Amino acid sequence: MKTITVLLAFFAITMAKKLEERFAWNVMEYDWPNSDVMEHYIKTGKYIKDNNLPLGLEVWGDKMFITVPRWKAGVASSLNYIDLNSKDKSPKLRPYPSWEANELPIEGDAPKLEDRIQTAAGRDHAAKPVAVGDGLKDNSTIISTFRVQADECNRLWVMDTGLADILGKPNQIAPPAIVVFDLKTDQLLRRYDIPKEQIKEDTFFANIVVESDADDCGNSFAYVPDLGSYGLVVYSLNENKSWRVKHNFFHFDPLNGDFNIGGVNFQWTDGLFALAIGDKKSDGTRDIWFHPLASTKEFVVSNKVLQNETHVTGLNYYYDFKLIGDRGLNGQSSAEVYDKKTQNIFYTQLNKDAIGCWNTNKEYRPDSAGLVDSDSNALIFPNDLKVDKNGNLWVLSDRLPNFIYKTLDNDDVNYRIMRGTTSEIIKGTPCEN
Structure with a gap:
């Protein structure tokens, strides 16, 4: 009985931190x-x-x-x-x-x-x-x-x-x-x-x-x-x-170009796609994290490197770009955004119908990252996400693979915009401070 009580409490916490549906459409009208x-x-x-x-x-x-x-x-x-x-x-x-x-x-x-x-x-x-x-x-x-x-x-x-x-x-x-x-x-x-x-x-x-x-x-x-x-x-x-x-890090990973999303299997070769900009440091620089879409790896470079045209279009800038870690199996992502309030990067997880998080104060590893929400219906192809000035994470999911390779059912909800408070949705995950 005690085990059941603990499990119920766990699921209650899990449900409480999920993103809520704010807007939804079967088809888009003007x-x-x-x-x-x-x-x-x-x-x-x-x-x-x-x-x-x-x-x-x-x-x-x-x-x-x-x-x-x-x-x-x-x-x-x-x-x-x-x-x-x-x-x-x-x-x-x-x-x-x-x-x-x-x-x-x-x-x-x-x-x-x-x-x-x-x-x-x-x-x-x-x-x-x-x-x-x-x-x-x-x-x-x-x-x-x-x-x-x-x-x-x-x-x-x-x-x-x-x-x-x-x-x-x-x-x-x-x-x-x-x-x-x-x-x-x-x-x-x-x-x-x-x-x-x-x-x-x-x-x-x-x-x-x-x-x-x-x-x-x-x-x-x-x-x-x-x-x-x-x-x-x-x-x-x-x-x-x-x-x-x-840079070599902008290319797709040939071992991570296979996708299975919403019942659709396809292969993409999309390279550099997602970027997130961090807080200003004491020396005035900012980290810029980035990754290709068809990849599970995350990289970082200083904004001052990218802003120095002479340097970054020359010959000796390769090692200014760093590999910081890997999201692990099926960790392909279309977008990421940095949240100043929690010092987390939130990112889409396409093959998992999910939204992931990583606390930038920790190492970048699969076991130090977390999922703030996963939903095989509401989060089929989470395409974009942003954090507003009030600390809300907004996520748009749109079933893009079905739109491109098959058809969408107009009697079903195809497009959603979800919302969650960043400080709340990381509770109980490795991303919590």
């Missing part, structure tokens, strides 16, 4: 301006409900940003938001910054080259001319984005791939670009096209991680991993310049 617009989008094929899959999320104020990449034709808007305080369990998406900015350009819409100049001024740096990418109506246009990040300076950073209908008839409408918006005014601050020489044959930019300081907003850096060609693009906002870094 908050249309009016019924005529909706009918037009449906009739012209601009909106095919089955083709709109949410992938990335971010939280700023009472907004939750949700990205919908243009995997297939019929995505109404790629960059969107919902009201975080909405009582609706399945709120409709609102395009950001506008419907117009998320419309795909029609051939002939783009202005002539001499007209493709728009001034974008940030409050921390002088106004500079910004060239509009080929095929765009204007700089605010978002073709297709996977991940976004809000920074310490109330700016939203968007990695726009410029590529539409990825799984159908791929159309590179515009060059891959970093797009920055002022979240207080919803106005464009900058659009920066990734230089051609930093784009390789199999390049695919699906993530962006930003390092910024509220006391020095101009001195910000964006890190953009290239999962297809195994590189990293580092962008300096102050210099309005980027450089490409290459």
